[in-house]
Amino acid sequence: MTVDVTGDLMPAPARAAGAIHPLWLRVTHWINAVAVVIMIGSGWEIYNASPLFPFTFPRDITIGGWLAGALLWHFAAMWLLAVNGLVYVVLGIGTGRFRRKLLPVRAGEVVADTRLALRGELSYDDLTVYNAVQKLFYLGVIVASIVIVLSGLAMWKPVQLWWLAALFGGYEPARYVHFFAMAAIVGFFVLHVVMAFLVPKSLRAMITGR
Numbered sequence: 711m712t713v714d715v716t717g718d719l720m721p722a723p724a725r726a727a728g729a730i731h732p733l734w735l736r737v738t739h740w741i742n743a744v745a746v747v748i749m750i751g752s753g754w755e756i757y758n759a760s761p762l763f764p765f766t767f768p769r770d771i772t773i774g775g776w777l778a779g780a781l782l783w784h785f786a787a788m789w790l791l792a793v794n795g796l797v798y799v800v801l802g803i804g805t806g807r808f809r810r811k812l813l814p815v816r817a818g819e820v821v822a823d824t825r826l827a828l829r830g831e832l833s834y835d836d837l838t839v840y841n842a843v844q845k846l847f848y849l850g851v852i853v854a855s856i857v858i859v860l861s862g863l864a865m866w867k868p869v870q871l872w873w874l875a876a877l878f879g880g881y882e883p884a885r886y887v888h889f890f891a892m893a894a895i896v897g898f899f900v901l902h903v904v905m906a907f908l909v910p911k912s913l914r915a916m917i918t919g920r
């Protein structure tokens with residue numbers, strides 16, 4: 711393992727072969743994908759026990775079977791999600807990847823790239839750079855993930871973490887924040903997976919690194 715001039719942690723052979731995504735990114739990305747699926751599925755079952763809105767999620771697509779089972783899944787996978795997410799954010803900042811790949815996001819570029827995307831003219835030839843829409847969505851989902859973890863922690867330990875619960879305005883508002891962050895992550899997820907399969911070489915790069 712060496713640190714190259716761009717600050718990416720990557721094994722020398724992978725770098726020599728021109729890897730697009732370093733190993734740490736691929737590992738944390740796929741662990742995150744598994745953790746998020748478990749958190750959404752179990753979260754929907756928790757929601758069904760006491761719905762915030764006049765609808766419930768179909769039992770077939772929830773995880774845990776009933777409230778207590780779902781809570782067990784939710785509180786088990788939350789460690790996977792939070793620890794893995796922390797590793798990703800620390801390495802993303804520490805290696806300079808966020809600065810190089812996700813920043814800056816300029817409004818003009820987002821508008822221009824959205825227009826191109828809607829016309830199906832956005833180029834995905836160079837997988838080493840993200841377009842402005844991707845940058846915005848990746849940063850957005852990272853922020854939504856931080857919000858969902860903090861609001862989740864506020865509901866998990868509202869007494870010990872009273873200051874965190876207070877930050878959200880109390881337990882009940884934290885539930886709504888948690889729910890809407892989930893909705894944002896689900897929206898991102900659907901679009902993100904569709905794009906991954908529309909541009910299969912990007913999916914290959916997220917698996918093999920190249």
Ligand code: HEM
Pocket residue numbers: 746749750752753754756757758760761762784788789791792858859860861862863865866885888889891892895
């Ligand atoms: C550290 C991370 C997390 C913690 C500590 C946490 C904790 C909790 C707690 C305590 C509840 C029960 C709230 C209640 O019904 O009163 C809950 C509900 C829920 N969680 Fe999480 N959660 C976390 C992450 C996530 C993630 C990543 C997702 C999905 C992307 C998610 C989705 C949901 C959903 C949909 C509900 C049901 C909403 C409701 O009716 O309140 N959670 N979570």
Ligand code: HEM
Pocket residue numbers: 735739742743746802807811837848851852895899902903906912913914915916
């Ligand atoms: C089965 C599910 C998933 C698939 C197939 C998938 C696929 C991919 C692919 C192919 C890329 C590279 C995009 C490119 O090079 O143009 C990527 C990057 C990314 N994905 Fe996913 N993904 C999945 C789930 C998720 C989930 C659940 C999240 C977050 C909630 C997520 C967050 C991200 C982020 C933030 C990046 C950018 C990473 C970086 O460069 O630092 N993905 N994903």
